[in-house]
Amino acid sequence: MNIIVCIKQVPDTTEVRINPETNTLVREGVKSIINPFDMYAIEEAIRIKEKLGGKTTVITMGPPQAEAALREAFAMGIDEGILISDRAFAGSDTWATSYTLVGAIKKIGEFDLILCGKQAADGDTAQVGPGISAHLDIPQVTYVKKIEEIKDGLARVERMTEEGFEIIETPLPALFTVVKEINEPRLPSLKGMMRAKQAKIALWTQKELNLDAQKIGLCGSPTQVVKIFTPPPKKGGKIITGETQEVVSELFDLLKSEVN
Amino acid sequence: MPIQIILEKCTGCKLCLKACPFNAIRIEDKKGLPAGRQAVIDLNTCNLCGACVPACKLKAILLEKPDKACIVPDIKDYKGIWVFIEQKKGKVQSVSYELLGKAQELAKQLSCQVSAVFLGNGLDDQLEELVWHGADNIYLIQAPELANFQDEPYTNVLVKLIQKYKPEILLCGATSIGRSLISRVAVNINTGLTADCTGLDIDPEKKILLQTRPAFGGNIMATIISPNHRPQMATVRHKVMQPIAPDKRRKGKIIREQFDSSLYASRTKLLDIVEEVEALINLSEADIIVSGGRGMGGPENFKLLYELAQVLGGAVGSSRAAVDAGWMPYSHQVGQTGRTVAAKIYIACGISGQIQHLVGMQSSKIIVAINKDPDAPIFKVATYGIIGDLFEIIPALTKKFKESLKR
Amino acid sequence: MDYLLTDGQKMIQELSRKIAQEKVAPVAAKYDITEEFPWDVLKVIADSDLFAIFVPVEYGGIGGGVLDLCIATEELSRACGGIAVCYAASALGTFPIILFGNEEQKKKYLPDLASGKKIAAFGLTEPEAGSDASAIKTTARKEGDHYVLNGTKHFITNGAEAQIYTIVAMTDKTKGARGASAFIVEKGTKGFTFGKKEEKLGIRASITSELVFTDCKIPKENLLSKEGMGFIITMKTFDMSRPGVAAQALGIAQGALDHTVKYAKERHQFGKAISSFQGIQWMLADMATEVEAARSLVYSVARMVDSGKTGVSKESAMAKLFASDVAMKVTTDAVQIFGGYGYMKDYPVEKFMRDAKITQIYEGTNQIQRNIIALQLIKEMAK
Known part of the structure; x- marks a missing residue:
């Protein structure tokens, strides 16, 4: 099994705050982390490899500092890491990002499975995974919560839905996006961290990938951001005070019209 | 540069x-x-x-x-607003009615028609309802292979329809079906897509779709356009838009399409659909949600919330902290990494109100916060805030409603 | 304070801190109540190679030094002194093999101990041989190719859970302290059973048990070094492990301080955060200063041991003495600052106070540490 995992480095959104004076994101001191959903993809790739053998390759597209995310993946136990980075790719929306990642995937060559997190915690779009499978014209299963079996070029998986789950069988190669339920990502190991420090990470730029200039970066992105703003803070409402019985009576009066 | x-x-x-x-x-x-x-x-x-x-x-x-070369040449040929109608077991999902309502509003600004795109099998009994909710046209594609959603046949059909009829805007629910399908369609027809919009509007001058969505865990909002590609596509969260009141006098046109069966082929095979009892308490659909966080102190105390929820006819939710602590299953989690809800009443008990939780529930109509800590951020979004001991207040409130509702 | 740690040490610090925060802290209260052995957490610690830190590279370890081990122990203790001691006690049981084992013994036992597949324990203390270790009564009688062990060890950390034990027993009672020898005994050996499991005030996530030897036959290959080396092996092992106990105390103190500073900022009385009151500020300042002083001493001694210096008994004792006294004081003050809440089990600091106490007692009570220090001082003056 050759498995490719696509990851993204994101600011730790649990630490992102708004500066109330300037109304901008405060990103200083905010750690960059591997997108939490991608951690499940990395873990699943390593587990499949431990079971079935093969090779795990992690790719990420981003600024040069995204290399740190690849090293973290190495520390968990992946075999290879590729950084896709070029100023020409800046400003890519999900269309251009998936196109660029596909360029890298084609350059890697043969693979049996592509794993992605279900979405990135900063953009929350959930579009790049399906975008990759569309560009490659391979089957996809989104929101995978369990890989039941991989055998004879087929995979049987459970796909999470609002009501429960679907059981889906797909031929490989295919692309899965995975959800939190699928596993619990391991912590890195010391030996892994040492290996990660030494690991060679390939850097692929537009020169290596030689993609259609009309389809990358800003130019290749159909969507454009026209405005970014901070949502107006919701005003707090009424504070109800008093003894428990008084508070409950007042709250009851306020809510009863809404309860059938 | x-x-x-x-x-x-x-x-x-x-x-x-x-x-x-x-x-x-x-x-x-x-x-x-x-x-x-x-x-x-x-x-x-x-x-x-x-x-x-x-x-x-x-x-x-x-x-x-982007220079001119990127612009689709026949952009002017694209007309009308489409709504992808999501059905499960042949039943239209409520998010689709909400989108028809929004589409009608946008159509007035563009002076165009609203069309429903309806894929499945045995759907004829649902057509009227769609028209009453705002569909001027229904593109109806029925085949046994389309009975249940599958990525590939649905993508193939939708791409063909778009190429044939050229809609200007395509809206779709930001659901497990919508987000999976539409991303694939957007790449195939080479157009822009904005996920999870909470606001849609038309730029009065340029007549293009302004798509507003949260990013960075709800810390910022971004307005996004797709000026040079058609259709302009967006997915919208459940319960964000309002359906219009059904108008039984409305008339609509049904356009039935059939395609070569090769278009319906799927490499993935749907073997089974499993409904889980736990997930059936569909938080996203509940009108009243009683939700607990770290302040609940332990799993045994959620019993109090279940009692209140039962009396109110609602569901029980949870913050991520309570799920991470193993007190509640993940299917109850409300927030950025859990479910997004828009209840009529959301009662947050012992939830501090981290931004990741707030983005999942702040579009609820009435938010009640019960918390010991007066500085808890949850009070900033609460319609009614009670600084006090939930272990006294909740049982008392349950009793009060029980008496009045005779349940 | 910047202790100029190496990249490898920073890695150990970062990883053990992550494990402590994500895997240890959430279950610390649970194990404090149940007194069960935290195998699930030890599995995480094992998978992260922390057990490899103190084992030489040629036996599957990382070949780290005492300071590396101290850093890991300190970070784990910040979250739970009990879980940390399960880890540190395995190091204690492993050191005799690393220091005095022959090639066969090392090859046989160290790889599994490095991977955490097995954990170790050290058996010295007996009901009547606590501070006076030379009073041990357990005997090892040579019979052909075997030694036959008889006697009882008690208060043994990791007892009954560990798979590998290093046991000190008398091979020649007539020689007193020089008649003791050290052996490797595997769990499951016939005649080796476990007695009472203790109920403890603190470090309740760790297991403390009695080891009972009844005509327990072990092959003579399991003798460490030579007959009569038992106490030398013990002393050399303690020289290595005492900074570890000091690091455990240090971590407990730091953990309590972390909770206290956070609480002082959150807790409001008289309309203000209690951290704005000078009385609290001064207590916090003293606590932080003492913790830092303890860290300086512990790290310095650990570095001294790592440099290969011999005769570190005095310094090792100083680090253990000082850090454990600091831990007791800081955790007591932490409870004080938490006030009534501090006394309640709903809040974490009372556990830190209970956990701290043992560090003043085990691996030589602080009174014994003072004896060691004083004796050495007087010897130096006599030169």
Whole structure:
């Protein structure tokens, strides 16, 4: 099994705050982390490899500092890491990002499975995974919560839905996006961290990938951001005070019209 | 350089600094310039989002725009608004009615029609309802292979229809079906897609779709356009838009389409659909949600919330903290990494109100917060706040409703 | 304070801190109540190679030094002194093999101990041989190719859970302290059983048990070094492990301080955060200063041991003495600052106070540490 995992480095959104004076994101001191959903993809790739053998390759597209995310993946136990980075790719929306990642995937060559997190915690779009499978014209299963079996070029998986789950069988190669339920990502190991420090990470730029200039970066992105703003803070409402019985009576009066 | 500052124009006034959501701009002193200082953009941090460009009163920031070659030539041929109708077991999902309502509103501004795109099998009994809720046309594609959603046949059909009828806008629910399907369609027809919109509007001059959505865990909002590609596509969260009141006098046109069976082929095979009892308490659908967080103290105390929820006819939710502590299953989690809800009443018990939780519930109509800590951020969004001991208040409230509702 | 740690040490610090925060802290209260052995957490610690830190590279370890081990122990203790001691006690049981084992013994036992597949324990203390270790009564009688062990060890950390034990027993009672020898005994050996499991005030996530030897036959190959080396092996092992106990105390103190500073900022009385009151500020300042002083001493001694210096008994004792006294004081003050809440089990600091106490007692009570220090001082003056 050759498995490719696509990851993204994101600011730790649990630490992102708004500066109330300037109304901008405060990103200083905010750690960059591997997108939490991608951690499940990395873990699943390593587990499949431990079971079935093969090779795990992690790719990420981003600024040069995204290399740190690849090293973290190495520390968990992946075999290879590729950084896709070029100023020409800046400003890519999900269309251009998936196109660029596909360029890298084609350059890697043969693979049996592509794993992605279900979405990135900063953009929350959930579009790049399906975008990759569309560009490659391979089957996809989104929101995978369990890989039941991989055998004879087929995979049987459970796909999470609002009501429960679907059981889906797909031929490989295919692309899965995975959800939190699928596993619990391991912590890195010391030996892994040492290996990660030494690991060679390939850097692929537009020169290596030689993609259609009309389809990358800003130019290749159909969507454009026209405005970014901070949502107006919701005003707090009424504070109800008093003894428990008084508070409950007042709250009851306020809510009863809404309860059938 | 995709973005640059025109030194002759820049006065170092800092307006762009304030507009930049990424802290990618700084002001540097520079000799030889009229103002003695200038704005500098850190290209490694800059996301090319363009927020600084309109902020600059002196037009000193240049953002490279896609050149003409990228623009779809027949853009003017695309007309009308489409709504992808999501059905499960042949039943239209409520998000689709909400989208028809919004589509009607947008159609008035564009003076165009609203069409429903309806894929499945045995759907004829649902057509009237769609028309009453705002569909002027229904593109109906029925085949046994389309009975249940599958990525490939649905993508193939939708792509064919778009190529044939050229809609200007396509809306779809931001559900497990919608987000999976539409991303694939967008790539195939080479157009832009904005996920998870909470606001949709039409630019009055350019007549294009303004798509507003949260990012960075709800910390910022971004308005996004797809000016040069058609259709303009967006997914919208459940319960964000309002359906229109059904009008039984409305008339609509049904356009039935059939395609070659090869189009319905799927490499993936749907073997089974399993409904889980736990997930059936569909939080996203509940009108009243009683939700607990770390302040519940332990799993046994959620019993109090279940009692209140039962009396109110609602569901029980949970913050991530309570799920991470193993007190509640993940299917109950409300928030960025859990479910997004928009209840009529949301009662938050012992939930501090981290932004990741707030983004999942703040569009609820009435938010009640019960918390010991007066500084808990949850009070900033609460319609009614009670600073006190939930272990006294909740049982008392349950009793009160039980008596009045005779349940 | 910047202790100029190496990249490898920073890695150990970062990883053990992550494990402590994500895997240890959430279950610390649970194990404090149940007194069960935290195998699930030890599995995480094992998978992260922390057990490899103190084992030489040629036996599957990382070949780290005492300071590396101290850093890991300190970070784990910040979250739970009990779970940390399960880890540190395995190091204690492993050191005799690393220091005095022959090639066969090392090859046989160290790889599994490095991977955490097995954990170790050290058996010295007996009901009547606590501070006076030379009073041990357990005997090892040579019979052909075997030694036959008889006697009882008690208060043995990791007892009954560990798979590998290093046991000190008398091979020649007539020689007193020089008649003791050290052996490797595997769990499951016939005649080796476990007695009472203790109920403890603190470090309740760790297991403390009695080891009972009844005509327990072990092959003579399991003798460490030579007959009569038992106490030398013990002393050399303690020289290595005492900074570890000091690091455990240090971590407990730091953990309590972390909770206290956070609480002082959150807790409001008289309309203000209690951290704005000078009385609290001064207590916090003293606590922080003492913790830092303890850290300086512990790290310095650990470095001294790592440099290969011999005769570190005095310094090792100083680090253990000082850090454990600091831990007791800081955790007591932490409870004081938490006030009534501090006394309640709903809040974490009372556990830190209970956990701290043992560090003043085990691996030589602080009174014994003072004896060691004083004796050495007087010897130096006599030169």
